[in-house]
Amino acid sequence: MKSRMKRLAALLLAGTMIFSMAACGGKSDPADKATSDTSSNTSDNASNNASGDTSGDAKVTEAAKEPVTIKIAWWGSDKRHEYTQKLLDLYTELNPNVKFEASPSGWDGYFERLSTQAASGSMPDIVQMDYLYISTYAKNNSLADLQEFIDSGVLDVSNVDENILNTGSIGSKRTGIPLSTSILAVTYNPAAIEAAGATVPADNWTWEDYIELNTKVAQKTGEPSALNSIIGPFGDSNFFNYWVRQHGGMLFKEDGTGLGFEDDAITAEYFQMWKDMSDANVSPDPDEQSQLAAVGKEALPIVNDKAATTIEWNNFTSIVSGANDKLKLALMPSSFEGNGLWLKPGMFFSVSESSKVKEECAKFISWFINSEEANDIIAGERGTPVSSAIRDYMMKSGTMTEQQVEMFGYVDKAAAVAGKTPAPDPSGIAEVNEAFANAGNSVLYGQATAQEAAATFRKQATEILERNNAAK
């Protein structure tokens, strides 16, 4: 009996100890940091308003001395993880008070995790954000307004094109700073094309030329040649948006409450084109497509000289340069008809509203887009840098690889025929993409005609967009 009591007491003690230890560990340092930070922030603003810059700067440097940990998350390939870590280390070297907690991941699952973190108020301080989701997060007040740091000079965006910069503004808030731009392009493999006795694409080529070229190569290799990245022609509504724009419409209404074009024949034609190519084994059937998705970008047949083209963003050559450095870029087919192309913000850095170190985050982002040193490391892997000064620097430095020269050159070429950048994708876009993929694939599987699938897509997309974007 006595010994039982003793054991019980010991258990209880051990239990309380564990709990109290955990409590202590959790409490001590973020709380201190938070209070000191908010105080320095408020005094900062006050002094800015009162007496101008000098005292503000003094406060900033003062604040900079205390240790800060920035949590940062991004998606990408191993290559991106590696150099981004290098970048963070370099920044810590330059600013010894700033440490990073990095959570790199692949694209798959990235936004699933982020949404859960946002819901529980534990979003990382800096998150890499996509055009696809930025309006969803911004509308729900998960992202901080960075305008105050631009105004105070902490975040320098003077070399960023106004139009591109504005793609990160949702409503009246500047919720994301674009890091790069990308434009849809056809990446082609000269070796595969020559082997098939075809000629490489010219800038004024059309969809007919595109099909003809790929048919030749596919007949030679016996494998599908007209690729659409790893996701296929229906995997991403951006590819389709190009098609719609080329036909004089736009995929979504400005306010996102519905489709931005009336004629279902546009959709049907797109479906039919890929159906015909897939049937002729010129482009992958859905099954082959899912196998391509599993092997990843660096193992796509175009990288192994077995396919002629892939429709992709213009940083594809840089992404796969490790596996094949002979790939080239051509304008999208028929891009001179109508202004189908557009400059898309490649990705953003956003700062979470819940972050306690917003100013330090803004400083880092500013360094990321403006520092020559940083961009030597990034080397255009995230797309063409947004800062024109950095673009000039990289052009002049002569250290660029052939792929980068190609990528930069493409931007100039494409910008000449590009149209207006569409509004950020509306809320519910993931669901719309799914509906689009299902409609397109049902045509490839022969379960629906192109016309039927086009009507189905319109019906579903309209329902989804209304549900998500109708006046809330």
Add this chain to the structure above:
Amino acid sequence: MAKSGYKRRDNIAGYIMLSPWLFGFILMWFLPMVISIYYSFTDFNLLNEAKIIGLKNYIRIFTADDTFRQAFKVTFIYAIFLVPLRLAFALCVAMLLNTKHMGLGLYRTIYYIPSIIGGSIAVSIVWRQIFGNQGVVMSLLSVFGIEQKLSLLGNTKTALAVIILMGVWQFGSSMLIFLAALKQIPNSLYESARVDGAKSLRIFFKITIPMLTPTIFFNLILQIVNGFRVFTESYVITDGGPLNSTLSYVLYLYRRAFNYFDMGYSCALAWVLVAVISVFTVILFKTQNNWVHYESGGDD
């Protein structure tokens, strides 16, 4: 007096021992359940303030959601095929393992392994490779002259069959329960049947099966519940594709919640699933009297 004091102290000790579980139960299970009932009546999207919208989510499920119907159909077909196949398979193997041979313990372990690892991501990936276009199965089939172009996972008609097959393969836990039940059947029944000249097939249907009915019943309920909850296989192997032909109910629910941020709706979906499973369970319990034979019960 003293005695009740002991008792109370014993109770306290019991609760303390229980507390880790109780803690987990309330925090990780009961509370989330209650919260999800609440969310199922809201338009919660993970990021916004949840606003109560009454029964709208439930109405949308039954009136305006084609994908729900597809996911339900897939899951239903999966369960209908999976449960009998898995149980039959489990019973066969259990019968084999119930004989007296050398090294049976080893076999028992080996056959149980798929059930432990079967639900894991790694095995699903292996499964995808095996049945994929360049996989072992396709290579084997091509030896027999079956067209190389045919693809099991890429075809809307066969993909679900592969998923069901993987489910059948995880028969281990049912097998163990069957094995234990088989050992409970008194040998005297078999002996007297044999003396009376009964053949083995007749013995199986007239003795083994009736004696096993409580176990079959138990396994049936367990497996139906499991069948309706299938997720990993369809998430990893096919991601619901091609064309939603393997979109399991739980995978759809997950997509609603974490891909489309439709959290309130997905909570409603979850409760519909709870209702469906409950209905099946209740029906099974109702039919129990007709076919389940309890040795010690008042079944005369």
